[in-house]
Amino acid sequence: MLFGFAAIMVAQQEQPEATFRTGTKLVEVDVVARRNGAPATGLSKGDFTLLDNGKKQAIAIFSVRSRKTGADATVPPPAGIFSNRVARGADAASTTVIFFDQMNTPQTLQAYAIARIAKFIESRHSVDRIGIYTLLGNGSLRVVQELTSNSELLSQAANRLKTRDPHRRDSDTTGMTQHESEGYAAIGIMGPAFAVKGALEQIARHIANVPGRKNVVWITTAFPLYVLELAIDCRPEMEKAARALNDANAALYVVDARGLMGALDGLTAISNAETPGPPPSPRLIAMLMQRGEPMKPRGLDTEQMLSGLTGGVTFFNKSNALEESIQTAVDDGELTYTLGFYPKESEQDGSLHDLKVAVRRQGVSLRYRRNYLIRREGDAADGRPTLEQLLKEPLDATQLELRVGVSRDTARVEILQVKVNVDLHNVEFKHENMRRLGAVDLAFHVEGTVKMTSKTVPIDIPDDQFATFLEQGLNMVASIDTAGGVEAFRVLVQDRATGAAGSVTVPLANR
Numbered sequence: 001m002l003f004g005f006a007a008i009m010v011a012q013q014e015q016p017e018a019t020f021r022t023g024t025k026l027v028e029v030d031v032v033a034r035r036n037g038a039p040a041t042g043l044s045k046g047d048f049t050l051l052d053n054g055k056k057q058a059i060a061i062f063s064v065r066s067r068k069t070g071a072d073a074t075v076p077p078p079a080g081i082f083s084n085r086v087a088r089g090a091d092a093a094s095t096t097v098i099f100f101d102q103m104n105t106p107q108t109l110q111a112y113a114i115a116r117i118a119k120f121i122e123s124r125h126s127v128d129r130i131g132i133y134t135l136l137g138n139g140s141l142r143v144v145q146e147l148t149s150n151s152e153l154l155s156q157a158a159n160r161l162k163t164r165d166p167h168r169r170d171s172d173t174t175g176m177t178q179h180e181s182e183g184y185a186a187i188g189i190m191g192p193a194f195a196v197k198g199a200l201e202q203i204a205r206h207i208a209n210v211p212g213r214k215n216v217v218w219i220t221t222a223f224p225l226y227v228l229e230l231a232i233d234c235r236p237e238m239e240k241a242a243r244a245l246n247d248a249n250a251a252l253y254v255v256d257a258r259g260l261m262g263a264l265d266g267l268t269a270i271s272n273a274e275t276p277g278p279p280p281s282p283r284l285i286a287m288l289m290q291r292g293e294p295m296k297p298r299g300l301d302t303e304q305m306l307s308g309l310t311g312g313v314t315f316f317n318k319s320n321a322l323e324e325s326i327q328t329a330v331d332d333g334e335l336t337y338t339l340g341f342y343p344k345e346s347e348q349d350g351s352l353h354d355l356k357v358a359v360r361r362q363g364v365s366l367r368y369r370r371n372y373l374i375r376r377e378g379d380a381a382d383g384r385p386t387l388e389q390l391l392k393e394p395l396d397a398t399q400l401e402l403r404v405g406v407s408r409d410t411a412r413v414e415i416l417q418v419k420v421n422v423d424l425h426n427v428e429f430k431h432e433n434m435r436r437l438g439a440v441d442l443a444f445h446v447e448g449t450v451k452m453t454s455k456t457v458p459i460d461i462p463d464d465q466f467a468t469f470l471e472q473g474l475n476m477v478a479s480i481d482t483a484g485g486v487e488a489f490r491v492l493v494q495d496r497a498t499g500a501a502g503s504v505t506v507p508l509a510n511r
Contacts (some may be wrong), residue, residue, distance in 0.1 A: 025348075026061065027052075030213065030249050031337040031357055031368045032311065039066075039335035040364045050339050051356040052347070061340030065212055082404045084396045084504045086147065086210045094127075094213045094333050095147060097203055097250075098326070100134045101220035101257075102164045104192050104299070109257040110163040113219050113322060118158040120323035121151075128330055132157050133203065133395075137166045139195035141202055143394050147210070186230050192223045193234040193302075197241040200252070201385075204244035205501060206395035209426075213333030214250040215312070217326055221257050222299025238302060240383060242309035243352075246369040251312040253329035254303040259320040311368045348374050384499030387454055391445045391490050391503070400426055400440075400502030403473075404491050414483040418444070420491055421473045427459070428497040436461045439496040442476055446508075448486035456496065482508055 029050065033040035045062040077083050086095075098117060102110055117132070124130065131147040132154070145157030200216070207214050225234050245252055303314045313332065315325035339357065347353075352373050357366055390397060401423040409415035422440065429436040436459070443454035457476060461469050482489060485508055494501040 025374070026340050026342055027372055027374075028061070028249055028338055028340045029355060029357060029368050030251070030311065031339060031366055032251075032332055033335070033337060033359060033364050033366055035361075035364045040359075040361065041335060043337060043359065043361065043364075047360045048337070048339055049358045049360070050341060051358075052341070052343060053353050054356075055347075057341040057343075059339050060342055061338065063338045064335070065338065066335045077403065080406055082406070082504050082506050083402060084398050084502055085401050085403075086207070086398060094215070094330060095129045095131075095207060095210050096215045096217060096330050097131045097133060097147075097207065099199070099203065099216055099218045100132065100144075100161070101196070101218060101222075103135045103137050103139060103166055103195055104223055105166065105219070105221050105257045107163045107165060109221065112259070113257045114158075114161045114163065116322035117161065117219070117326070118155075119321075120326045121154045121158045123323065124151075124154075124327065124330070126151060130154055132161070133199075134161070134164075135195060135199050137164055139191065139198070141199045141394055147207075186227075186232050189223055189227060189230075189232050190234065193237050196223075197237045200241040201244040202393050202395050204248040204250060205393075205397040205399055207250055207398065208248040208500075209398040209401060213336045214248065215253055215329055215333055216245065216250050217253045217255055217329050218303075218306070219255045219257055219322070219326075220299070220303070221297075222254075222302045224298055225301040225305060234302065235305070238306055239309070242306055243371075243373050245310045246372055249369075250310065251333075251367075251369075252306050252310040253312040253332070254307050254314040254316070255322055255325045255329070256300070256303060256314070256316040257322070258297065258316075259322060260317060309370050311370070313367070343374055350374065384494075385501070387441060387443045387492060387494060388452060390492050390494065390501050391443060391452060393503075396503045396505055397492075397501040399500035400493050400495065402491065402493055402502040402504050404504045404506055406506055409479070414481060416480045416482055416489075418478045418480050418491065420476045420478070420493065422476070422493050422502070423473050424459075424469055426500055427495050428500075429459070429461075434463045436463065436466050440474075441492075441494045441496060442478070443492040443494075444478065444480055444489060445492075446480065446482050446485035446489040449484050453480075 031048070033043060043064075045059055048059060048062075050057045050059055100110075100113065100117065105113065121130070127149065129147050129149045130145075132144040134142045134144055136142055144160060145153060148154065203216060207216075223234070224232070225238065226232065242252070300314075300316060303316065306312075307314045313329065315328070318325055343353075352371050354371050355369060357368050359366055403421040405419040405421075407417045409417060420442065427438050427440060429438040431437075438459040440457050440459065441454055442457050443452060445452045457474075459474065480489065488505050488507045490503060490505055492501065492503040
């Protein structure tokens with residue numbers, strides 16, 4: 001694969017007003033406020049109090065968004081230009097990802113859930129943008145339908161859903177020693193946990209810059225969060241998944257695929273224990289876990305932990321009409337208040353910060369993300385994906401916005417001239433000697449070939465040109481040999497400081 005590279009410096013010109021604040025990062029907190037089962041309207045900035053690790057913060061940004069307001073329209077890119085910027089059309093008032101977990105849901109329950117997903121698609125609000133992704137039994141994420149508000153495409157996608165073997169491991173441990181059987185059982189639980197974490201992180205990277213309210217609806221029966229006798233604790237991995245969703249300002253809603261259950265269903269060997277009743281409260285779950293008692297039904301503790309950390313809700317034992325729970329999750333973002341604040345530089349200590357939001361109105365309940373991780377300058381990104389991992393993901397990442405222009409070499413048709421423009425607003429810079437210093441990795445992969453080509457691009461911008469770069473972005477060019485390629489090639493840019501990534505999939509013509 002031929003890979004020629006150059007960085008194009010933006011010419012200095014009259015400077016627009018800068019929108020980047022050195023040494024600070026805006027932390028946004030989406031708040032759902034409800035009163036008497038309906039959105040609590042009419043709240044103002046002065047009604048809210050925001051605490052970061054118990055310290056009151058000045059609310060620098062305040063906005064209100066409802067499904068009715070929609071979003072500003074975005075003109076589609078011209079021919080030959082490809083972008084990972086999700087369309088901001090007026091029909092995209094809210095964004096919901098249906099994350100159908102076929103790895104952790106029995107096949108019989110999958111069949112029922114698929115019928116209910118189709119029913120939801122039929123009755124959904126036409127202004128809502130929906131995506132349908134599935135987690136397969138082998139742990140890979142599959143795109144059934146990318147985000148769209150097109151009813152016909154969504155109906156076709158729902159009809160394409162089929163039940164799949166979850167590939168659950170055989171529970172028979174005959175002939176194994178106790179140590180071997182415990183290890184075997186531990187792998188059977190941790191494998192799905194890592195797969196769900198990875199899938200949620202991919203989804204978070206994909207919807208990071210999608211405007212408006214973002215919901216991820218996880219349809220599943222999940223897996224145990226904590227198994228004392230096997231020394232299994234999935235909480236650290238689930239906390240990482242929740243942080244990824246929080247960084248993308250996305251709330252996780254869980255629709256338990258078991259539907260309506262009895263109060264004792266799953267808790268006892270009595271087959272007809274079907275007295276209706278509510279699920280255990282999060283406080284009771286925490287108490288049982290502290291005492292080392294197993295949580296039943298299986299996976300409920302995981303569901304409630306993830307939804308609670310991200311400001312969502314778990315719908316368990318509510319109704320057999322799963323489509324109603326999905327619609328409730330979507331409608332929950334009908335009215336959202338966004339509070340933004342800039343942490344002080346002294347508070348940027350590389351630790352997890354607890355968030356608390358209060359409102360000065362009686363009878364109003366709030367839900368919001370519970371924490372955020374603030375990095376110190378120079379800290380390595382925790383668990384950052386590799387370039388190879390990002391290039392293999394089925395979803396384009398949007399943490400960094402890219403525009404990719406493609407033209408063919410007049411002498412050799414298989415050679416493409418590629419121009420990549422990177423929006424620098426989400427790239428981290430050091431400020432030294434009146435200059436902004438950073439670096440990104442630029443990578444390419446042509447589908448059908450095995451070689452990945454990458455190059456580290458240092459960025460050194462004088463202070464007096466920084467506003468121009470923020471306005472126009474950083475341009476890079478490369479020559480790519482697509483010989484042997486099929487269907488498409490992938491362009492990837494990753495911030496070396498934070499691991500934030502942007503990727504674009506470009507189709508290969510006449511392939």
